[in-house]
Amino acid sequence: MRFARLQTADGIVNAVASGDSWRHIEDPFAETLAYTGAHTPADDAILLAPVRPRVIVGIAHNRGNNDHPLPMQAWHKSPHSVANPGEIIPVRRDIGTVNIEGELAVVIGRQAYQLTESNAFDHVFGYAVANDVTNIDQVPRDEKNFQAKSGINYTPLGPWIETEIADPENVATEVVINGRVVGQSGSFNLPSSVLACLVYVTSWLRLETGDVILTGAPNTFFAAQPGDRVEITLAGIGTLTNTIG
Amino acid sequence: MRFARLQTADGIVNAVASGDSWRHIEDPFAETLAYTGAHTPADDAILLAPVRPRVIVGIAHNRGNNDHPLPMQAWHKSPHSVANPGEIIPVRRDIGTVNIEGELAVVIGRQAYQLTESNAFDHVFGYAVANDVTNIDQVPRDEKNFQAKSGINYTPLGPWIETEIADPENVATEVVINGRVVGQSGSFNLPSSVLACLVYVTSWLRLETGDVILTGAPNTFFAAQPGDRVEITLAGIGTLTNTIG
Incomplete structure (x- = not known):
């Protein structure tokens, strides 16, 4: 199923995709979905980031080129940085190169602590497209990924959450900037698996x-310039589009 | 004023201290406080962490001994790690030494971005005591402060927020473990000021x-053992007490 958050005249609502429309629901994480009876035609839908996380954790695979056996590390990114599909990302001009990074985002469905390889996926609700915008020139002076990962609207998420992915370890990723394909890769190129x-x-x-x-950018990171239109497509999920401001 | 969050028979309420009781209020961050008319005698109050942050940022001064001119860095700590006064901190046994760290916590009052030295304190709501529990033996292998700063109940906050501090740069700190004073210092010993x-x-x-x-631990960090009772007192604010589990 596809779960979205929509901006409507009556406020923000959760919804699931059904044919050509979004059927409004109460809590998307409830065991049994409660439909409100309202719906929004897909063509009219204003999509918001499909979830409002309290915690966003990124994965540093420690090498982007997938040839290094170092163990992974993790870091936090501010939940205030979540942006909607279509929102402008106002990159800073005074801090060097800013990268966009096309990534598979895993949305947790229920409390998850000390998961094992056999139960980890049971705690996953679904998957979305993320753009992990990064002040890449700050990395050498910022081993904690604070300066590198902070910025207004630096984590676009969307366009919705897909709960039915055949294999999260094999999600193809394509990054298009200004209509030109600049990168093709996928979660199969991550140095550590989604499960890991x-x-x-x-x-x-x-x-x-x-x-x-945020599972990391398997060679799906590219420098962005003001005015760039960035489209990140994950096969089986959808396309997240934002413009660099 | 002192602002607290209380567990009551009617649920969680916000309150301000008034003589020997806590007067219940609506939003503590509102420009004008709205009193509900109810109150809780101070002796009966069950204090919770006085705020539920969405973002917690810690400061790495890069040297704990205050003799190093390196610039500071920052890092995120999970808001899920916030614990109440009196709660047990279940430190992990399998990861080396766990430190408690007595720190001055700054609570933001309104949106704060690119503050200057002249307006920064205008965005502060008040101050509380924090215990920034740290898996200190993880630091050498975890430059991002993820493994070092993650754990259940690893950020006790409390016992309340004090909004009237004469000088946040001169708050004396005392750490007592099992009734013995182990550390005396204060924000005046931080390598970088609260303002900075x-x-x-x-x-x-x-x-x-x-x-x-979390402004950092000016020589107020100490190894903790299961069973230890840790009391952190900040002059003009109060004492935060937790037990290591």
């Missing part, structure tokens, strides 16, 4: 419903 | 109402 990310992060940190793990 | 922390953090990150900055 879930096990590692929760070996230290308790995650709660709605929290998000 | 506010300016640095918000030069990168937008903070929102209720967010918290």
Whole structure:
């Protein structure tokens, strides 16, 4: 199923995709979905970031080129940085190059702590597209990924959450900037698997419903310039589009 | 004024101290406080962490001994780690030494971004005592402060927020473990001032109402053992007490 958050005339609502419309629901994380009876035609829908995490954890695979055996590390990104599909990302001009990074985002469905390889995916609600915007020139002076990962609207999420992915370890990713394909890769190129990310992060940190793990950019990071239109497509999920401001 | 969050028979309420009781209020961050008319005698009050931040930022002064001119760095700590006064901190046994750290916590009162030295304190709501529990033996293998700072109940906050501090740069700190004074220091020993922390953090990150900055441990960090009773007193604020589990 596809779960979205919509901006409507009556406020923000949760919804699930059904044919050509979004059927409004109460809590998307409830065991049994409660439909309100209202719906929004898909063509009219104003999509928001599909979840409001309290915790966002990114994965540092320690090498972007997938040839290094170092163990992964993790870091936090501010939940205030979550942006909607279509929102402008106002990159800073005074801090060097800013990268966009196309990533598979894992949305946690229920409390997750010290998960094992056999139960980790049971705690996953679904998957979305993330753009992990990064002040890449800050990395050498910021081993904690604070300066590198902070910025207004630096974590676009969307366009919705897909709960039915055949294999999260095999999600193809395509990054298009200004209509030109600049990168093709996928979660199969991550140095550590999605499963390994879930096990590692929760070996230290308790995650709660709605929290998000950004699984890393498998050669899907590119410098962005003001005015660029960035489209990140994850096969089986959808396309997240934002403009650099 | 002192602001607390109380557990009552009617649920969680916000309150302000008034003589021997806590007067219940609506939003503590409102420009004009709205009193509900109810109150809780101070002796009966069950104090919770006085705020539920969405973002907690810690400060790495890069040397604990205050003799090093390196610039500060910052890092995020999970808001799920906030614990109440009196709660047990279940330190992990399998990861080396666990430190308690007595710190001055700054609670943000309104949106704060790119603050200056002249306006930074205008965005502060008040101050509380924090215990920044740390898996200190993880630091050498975890430059991002993820493994080092993650754990259940690893951020006790309390016992309340004090909004009237004569000088946040001169708050004396005392750490007592099992009734014995183990450390005496204060914010005056921080390598970077509280003001500098506010300016640095918000030069990168937008903070929102209720967010918290942990300003660092000026020689107020000590190894803790299961069973230890830890009391951290900040002059003019109060004493935060927790037990290591």
